[in-house]
Amino acid sequence: MTPTESLSITLSVNGATVAREVPARLSLADFLREELRLTGTHLGCEHGVCGACTVLLDGEPVRACLMLAVQARGHSVTTVEGLTPAGGGLTPLQAAFQRHHAVQCGFCTPGMLMTATALLAGNPSPSAEQVRDALSGNICRCTGYVQIVEAVMDAAAGAEA
Amino acid sequence: MKAPPFAYAAPASIEGALALLAAHEDAKVLAGGQSLMPALNLRLAAPSVLVDINAIPELSEVSITPAGLRLGALVRHSRIGTNSAIAGAVPLLGLAYPHIAHGPVRTRGTIGGSLAHADPSAEWPAVCLASDAVMEVRGPGGGRDVPAEEFSLGIFTTAIEPGELLVAIRFPAWPASRRAGFAEVARRDGDFAMVGAAVTVDLGADGTCTDARIVLFGASSRPVRRREAEARLRGQVPGAALLREAASLAAQGIDPPSDLHASAEYRRRVAPVMVRRALADALSLPEARLAS
Ligand SMILES: Cc1cc2nc3c(=O)[nH]c(=O)nc-3n(C[C@H](O)[C@H](O)[C@H](O)COP(=O)(O)OP(=O)(O)OC[C@H]3O[C@@H](n4cnc5c(N)ncnc54)[C@H](O)[C@@H]3O)c2cc1C
Ligand code: FES
Ligand code: FES
Numbered sequence: 001m002t003p004t005e006s007l008s009i010t011l012s013v014n015g016a017t018v019a020r021e022v023p024a025r026l027s028l029a030d031f032l033r034e035e036l037r038l039t040g041t042h043l044g045c046e047h048g049v050c051g052a053c054t055v056l057l058d059g060e061p062v063r064a065c066l067m068l069a070v071q072a073r074g075h076s077v078t079t080v081e082g083l084t085p086a087g088g089g090l091t092p093l094q095a096a097f098q099r100h101h102a103v104q105c106g107f108c109t110p111g112m113l114m115t116a117t118a119l120l121a122g123n124p125s126p127s128a129e130q131v132r133d134a135l136s137g138n139i140c141r142c143t144g145y146v147q148i149v150e151a152v153m154d155a156a157a158g159a160e161a
Numbered sequence: 162m163k164a165p166p167f168a169y170a171a172p173a174s175i176e177g178a179l180a181l182l183a184a185h186e187d188a189k190v191l192a193g194g195q196s197l198m199p200a201l202n203l204r205l206a207a208p209s210v211l212v213d214i215n216a217i218p219e220l221s222e223v224s225i226t227p228a229g230l231r232l233g234a235l236v237r238h239s240r241i242g243t244n245s246a247i248a249g250a251v252p253l254l255g256l257a258y259p260h261i262a263h264g265p266v267r268t269r270g271t272i273g274g275s276l277a278h279a280d281p282s283a284e285w286p287a288v289c290l291a292s293d294a295v296m297e298v299r300g301p302g303g304g305r306d307v308p309a310e311e312f313s314l315g316i317f318t319t320a321i322e323p324g325e326l327l328v329a330i331r332f333p334a335w336p337a338s339r340r341a342g343f344a345e346v347a348r349r350d351g352d353f354a355m356v357g358a359a360v361t362v363d364l365g366a367d368g369t370c371t372d373a374r375i376v377l378f379g380a381s382s383r384p385v386r387r388r389e390a391e392a393r394l395r396g397q398v399p400g401a402a403l404l405r406e407a408a409s410l411a412a413q414g415i416d417p418p419s420d421l422h423a424s425a426e427y428r429r430r431v432a433p434v435m436v437r438r439a440l441a442d443a444l445s446l447p448e449a450r451l452a453s
Binding site for chain 1: 162163164165166167168169170171172177180181185188191194195198199201202203210211212213215239262263264265266268269349350351
């Protein structure tokens with residue numbers, strides 16, 4: 001096996017199959033943003049600390065800035081664009097973010113939504129403490145977090161009813 | 162920033178990975194990428210070749226036998242924390258897990274990567290030291306076992322030689338009479354510890370301590386056993402006063418670093434508190450958590 005600086009990859013992004021030739025050093029985040037123009041995945045720190053780039057890999061939250069695009073080969077990636085329901089509009093979680101003013105500048109929002117989506121998929125009725133714990137790796141410089149936690153709790157309660 | 166250019170290969174076997182490491186002198190192993198990718202993005206590392214070990218199924222194997230627990234080096238943090246059989250086999254793993262990073266980092270990060278990276282404030286190396294774990298390291302000349310005590314050598318330095326791969330971590334069977342405790346202080350939940358303690362205490366039928374392990378981490382360049390404090394507990398029936406004494410012994414003579422997160426003085430003050438709390442929790446003596 002000879003290491004190469006560029007590789008062909010095929011993966012699924014938001015349900016569609018994508019095939020590309022990419023440089024080995026390209027991060028998954030840059031692949032999504034620059035190659036696929038899915039700019040909803042934001043880059044704050046590029047070293048794993050802020051959470052803005054969080055996407056789902058086979059349903060699990062990961063930092064897109066800390067994965068290489070080539071490592072997503074054969075996997076299924078979901079970005080914030082992929083949350084949009086079939087007929088358009090917002091998911092209940094996104095609608096709850098809007099209702100609760102859980103978005104100010106919006107920079108952290110995609111990462112918050114992806115992390116909270118993964119939380120609710122595994123635990124449909126979390127406690128406020130579990131929500132805070134799940135979101136503890138996502139930094140928001142605007143809201144003070146209170147409305148974000150409320151929005152996630154509201155979306156969870158709505159799903160139960 | 163963006164990672165510098167490198168060539169990449171993802172071999173499907175341990176032999177394939179070792180061959181690549183042998184062929185490329187400055188090659189680096191890529192496991193979960195949760196420490197290496199930040200280093201690449203910040204240009205603190207610029208290897209010419211990355212050997213991605215994520216396609217080697219053998220490295221993700223978990224086995225639990227009467228001899229103990231064996232975790233492949235690529236077992237992810239999240240699997241350790243959410244698989245009750247793993248935490249059942251080595252309870253300290255379960256106690257330490259909630260302190261390690263955040264969900265999306267735990268999804269990818271691996272126990273082998275954490276051990277190989279050897280951050281002095283990392284939880285897994287301390288847990289391995291307190292549990293008498295043994296690291297299975299493989300190189301071109303074959304395999305060797307390295308006890309935890311000889312594995313972490315200093316900041317970001319381990320016994321892994323160039324060309325070698327950490328393949329698994331073996332934990333000896335956990336005796337029914339063994340109690341465990343874990344405590345750390347960090348700026349935020351999920352951040353690296355400023356100081357922490359991982360302890361085990363073995364109790365005889367009459368409540369006498371027959372053996373103990375007290376490990377401090379974040380207090381020096383690598384996790385360390387505090388043998389004088391351990392000896393203080395042995396042969397005694399532990400109570401609050403004895404735990405306080407052992408805790409101050411454990412922190413005696415440490416020479417912690419000063420950095421952005423905490424001063425050496427702060428770490429010196431907090432170290433005995435972490436040991437006391439870990440021991441108090443291990444022995445279910447809540448009154449011993451208090452200073453006096
Ligand atoms: C925001 C954030 C917070 C974090 N908080 C914590 C925390 O609180 N506590 C904590 O312990 N960690 C924390 N981490 C680090 C995390 O646990 C990493 O997963 C871990 O340190 C490295 O594991 P990895 O599998 O990601 O290794 P990688 O990043 O892939 O590799 C790390 C190093 O180890 C080498 N290596 C990896 N595997 C092997 C192997 N099998 N054989 C030989 N060499 C190998 C690599 O070459 C590299 O030098 C945090 C990380 C981030 C981004
Ligand atoms: S950009 Fe990935 S965590 Fe900040
Ligand atoms: S809304 Fe601005 S960073 Fe969160």
